[in-house]
Amino acid sequence: MSNDPLMDLSAEALAQKLAHARSLPWFRALYPRILEVQTLADLHRLPVLAVEDEFGGELFSALGDASHRAPGGGLTLTSGGSTGNRKQITHSWTFNAAIVPLGARMFDVTDEHPEVVINCLTAGEMQGAFHYATAIVQHIGARLLPAGSQMGVQRIAELIQSHSADALMCTPSFAAALFNHENVGSEQLGSLRWLYYIGEPCSKTLRNQLARDWPKLKIRSLGYSSTETGPIGFQCAHLEHGFYHLHADAMLVEVVDPLTLQAVAEEKTGEFLLTPLLPDHAPLFRYRIGDRGRIQRTVTNCACGSSMPVLALEGRVETSIKLGGAIVTQSQVLHVLRQILPELDTADVQVQIDRQPGGAHMRLAIAEDRLTAVTQTFIEGALQVEGQASALLRLPGVLGLEVKRLARQAFETTLTGKTPFFVTLEPTPAKS
Numbered sequence: 407m408s409n410d411p412l413m414d415l416s417a418e419a420l421a422q423k424l425a426h427a428r429s430l431p432w433f434r435a436l437y438p439r440i441l442e443v444q445t446l447a448d449l450h451r452l453p454v455l456a457v458e459d460e461f462g463g464e465l466f467s468a469l470g471d472a473s474h475r476a477p478g479g480g481l482t483l484t485s486g487g488s489t490g491n492r493k494q495i496t497h498s499w500t501f502n503a504a505i506v507p508l509g510a511r512m513f514d515v516t517d518e519h520p521e522v523v524i525n526c527l528t529a530g531e532m533q534g535a536f537h538y539a540t541a542i543v544q545h546i547g548a549r550l551l552p553a554g555s556q557m558g559v560q561r562i563a564e565l566i567q568s569h570s571a572d573a574l575m576c577t578p579s580f581a582a583a584l585f586n587h588e589n590v591g592s593e594q595l596g597s598l599r600w601l602y603y604i605g606e607p608c609s610k611t612l613r614n615q616l617a618r619d620w621p622k623l624k625i626r627s628l629g630y631s632s633t634e635t636g637p638i639g640f641q642c643a644h645l646e647h648g649f650y651h652l653h654a655d656a657m658l659v660e661v662v663d664p665l666t667l668q669a670v671a672e673e674k675t676g677e678f679l680l681t682p683l684l685p686d687h688a689p690l691f692r693y694r695i696g697d698r699g700r701i702q703r704t705v706t707n708c709a710c711g712s713s714m715p716v717l718a719l720e721g722r723v724e725t726s727i728k729l730g731g732a733i734v735t736q737s738q739v740l741h742v743l744r745q746i747l748p749e750l751d752t753a754d755v756q757v758q759i760d761r762q763p764g765g766a767h768m769r770l771a772i773a774e775d776r777l778t779a780v781t782q783t784f785i786e787g788a789l790q791v792e793g794q795a796s797a798l799l800r801l802p803g804v805l806g807l808e809v810k811r812l813a814r815q816a817f818e819t820t821l822t823g824k825t826p827f828f829v830t831l832e833p834t835p836a837k838s
């Protein structure tokens with residue numbers, strides 16, 4: 407026993423989770439080293455888990471398959487996965503029930519009591535957010551309008567008006583469309599006092615605009631969570647944008663260096679590896695969510711009274727790709743290109759990798775609105791010059807480099823509609 411009841415609680419939950427994982431024959435076959443893990447200090451012996459990794463995310467696929475076969479059914483949701491390789495995971499019904507009180511923690515110690523909530527998240531589509539938000543509304547005993555995101559902004563505005571809805575649950579993109587619709591104004595939306603968003607980050611631009619045009623509206627995150635892990639943190643009414651109380655009794659977070667995967671110093675920024683502690687069909691360990699941030703463990707108690715540590719979410723981890731044993735990072739590529747195009751944004755570039763037996767050809771696709779035909783020729787010339795691009799061309803796995811102007815919609819995307827910075831092109835089938 408320690409002096410910290412929260413630590414004891416999470417150590418106990420981890421011990422149970424480890425025992426469960428060790429008891430599953432299929433899990434022992436996948437993770438033989440689970441037998442060496444007795445406590446938190448041994449956790450680093452287990453491999454890092456990701457939906458997509460350099461081995462094609464085999465481990466995640468195996469866990470997903472096992473979760474579908476587990477007795478008792480559950481809720482099957484789509485995770486990431488790209489290039490014809492969409493992945494799904496099934497959460498047990500027990501897990502689904504257990505995450506609801508966590509989601510409702512944001513309402514525990516507050517005088518915020520929504521009475522009529524309109525849920526405008528995406529319903530169906532193998533996504534979990536709509537279902538989750540509905541369960542939270544039920545938990546706090548409010549009335550629910552299950553509108554969904556597909557009803558059309560004007561009909562939703564009418565519903566908000568006719569039911570005097572005081573809270574809206576939606577994605578930031580949906581909020582932007584609703585509050586900026588030309589036929590929608592304070593007459594329809596005047597009853598709304600709270601906006602709870604989930605699913606993507608809420609940009610500063612949107613937050614500033616809503617604060618200016620809708621001063622009565624309070625904007626809060628409905629929680630920091632992921633499809634694969636469930637809830638990670640909650641934003642009490644006293645925490646600023648980007649800050650969350652960690653559900654420390656239900657989620658273990660390691661903060662590591664994204665390249666070495668070694669733990670960073672206490673309270674320093676790094677990449678999150680998540681180990682959910684709630685019982686579920688497939689035990690996930692050290693799940694790589696792709697977010698970076700830090701955990702403030704020494705901060706004095708928050709004004710809300712929660713003793714849960716505060717987590718600062720600082721954005722996505724810089725992506726990288728392994729070529730011939732060397733790691734190429736996003737900032738390395740951007741650094742080279744910005745010597746020629748200083749205004750270039752991350753979203754203007756996609757690095758397309760064509761893997762060949764002897765190495766890889768690297769194609770730098772640049773959005774055509776950022777790159778004129780003249781500049782393209784200039785860049786290609788410049789990249790051949792020693793010094794300019796040597797950082798990329800001298801890498802052991804790189805056979806050649808090509809610059810290509812592409813319409814943004816011609817960039818490669820994943821099945822979930824995201825545009826990755828690095829993408830490995832699938833080999834074209836040989837013509838017979």
Ligand SMILES: [Zn+2]
Pocket residue numbers: 642643644645651708709710711712
């Ligand atoms: Zn708080």
